[in-house]
Amino acid sequence: MSATCQPAAVPEPATPVASPEAPLTLAQVNAGVSARIRAIPQMWLTGEVIRCDERGRSVYLTLADPDVPRGKQPPELTGYMDSRDFRALPVEPTAGARIVAFATLSYWHSKSKVAATLTDVRLAGEGAVLERIEVLRQALAAEGLFDPTRKKPLPAAPALIGLITGQGSHAELDVLTRTKERWPAARFRVIHAPMQGVECAPAVTAGIKELDADDAVAVIVVARGGGAISELAPFSDERLVRAVAACTTPIVSAIGHEPDKPILDDVADERAGSPTHAAALVAPDVVGNMRSLTADRDRLRRAVHRHLHTAQRDLDITRSRSVLTDPHFQVNQHAVALERAAFRARRAIQHQVSTHASGLTASAGALRALSPLAVSSAAFQSSGAPTAHPSAPSPTSAQAPRSTSARSTAT
Incomplete structure (x- = not known):
């Protein structure tokens, strides 16, 4: 870790401040060290973040000197800043990031340790590139260039696919090969351009405008396939991004892999994680669909x-059922069942008639036995008198009218 500052003018004591007879206490030593450190002016320092912790309202960054040779313990310094100021940074430093910070040194008495209050933290090296990209990203987002309503749908079966990529690159081979595997009838119009360096952004911008002017091109793919931050920086160029936003033809960005995030990914209509993924987005899987259909x-x-x-x-x-093999079978079965039922019914009726006839005969015999004729006949038989013929009038019945007439005359 290095620092830039003016040498501190710390006065040296003229006489010894301690002796064996009057030694300094640790509190006095800390006070003296703290006074000398406070006398050091503010400075710009640089270091690599090896740890980032948030505690309470402060964020603590542990910095180390990245230029120390391997095998040696690099010096470390703990810097802290307000958590709100840390959140307001365009890009929050993480472990491994190299930063430049404006610092004021202080001394922690409880730990006898030098620390630094950080008031301005900036990323250095690739971090500075990321910081510039994030500032531009936020500005373009505020303009609405990343609004989902601006996204254009990709054609289902594009007649002609525009491809901007490096000549002979793996990205070009992947897009062409994978697309042909999915859709053998696919056609391409390829424009080769530098995919990194100062000529990249102007060349890709010109290629996009050229393909957009071709009415036969239905979709445009910009393919590279990952790389370092500095190599992908041209795809966050503001002129390139605005050209993509103004394009009327749908654009697929296949620049970086998943960890990479150039601004082109945000403004493009579709973002592909790789050139192979881009081929899957722009070409229907005719071969696979035919296999599935089969x-x-x-x-x-x-x-x-x-x-x-x-x-x-x-x-x-x-x-095979009998009702269909012999249609009369069921009729015959029902006829037999009907005859059996009729026979049982006749027999039951005859039995009932015979039973009731026997009962009737018995009842008639009992009734005759109780009639007056039967009783008088039985009496005459018991007295020896001849039994009157049933048809002869009874003496009693013959005399009854005369007796009645005599009673009427007397009266």
Whole structure:
């Protein structure tokens, strides 16, 4: 870790400040060290963040000197700043980032340790590049260039695919090969351009405008396939980003892998994680769909055959039933059952008639036995008198009218 500052003018004591007879206490030593450190003016320092911790309202950054040779312990310094100021940074430093900071040295008495209050933290090296990209990203986002409503849908089957990539690059090979594998009839119009360096952004911008002017081109792919931050920086160029935003043809950004995030990814209509992914986005999987269609057709054919076999089996079972093989069979069965029922009914009726006839005969005999004729006949028989014929009038009944007439005359 290095620092730039003016040498501190710390006065040396003229006489010894301690002796064996009057030694300094640790508190006095700390006070003296703190006074000398406070006398050191503010400075700009640089270091690599090896740890970042947030405690309470402060963020603590542990810095180390990255220029110390391997095998030696680098000096470390703890710097702290207000958490709100840390959150307001365009890019928050993380472990491994190199920073430049404006610092005021202080001394922690409890730990006897030098620390620094950081009031201005900036990323250095690649971090500075990221910081500039984030500032531009936020400005363009405020303009609405990344609004989802601006995104144009990709065509389902583009007649002509525009490709901007490096000549002979792996990205070009991946896009062309994977697209042909998915859709053998795909056609390309390829524009080669530098994919890094100072000529990259102008060349890619010109290629986009050229392909956008071609009415036959239905979609444009910008492919590179990852790289270092400095190599991908041209794809965050403001002129390039604005050219993509103004393009009327849908654009797929296939610049970086998942960890990479150039601004082109934000403004493009689709972002592909790799050139292979870009091929999957712009080309329908005709070959894969044909395989799936063939498999589905085979499954459907087998299902229909199974259904027909089951239906034929059920039909055969139904046709084999007696009701269909001999239509009179059921009628005959019902006729036999009806005759049996009629026979049982006749027999039951005859039994009922016979039973009731016997009862009636018995009742008639009992009634005759209780009639007056039967009683008088039984009396005459017991007295020896001849039994009157049933048709002869009874003496009693013959005399009854005369007795009645005599009673009427007397009266």
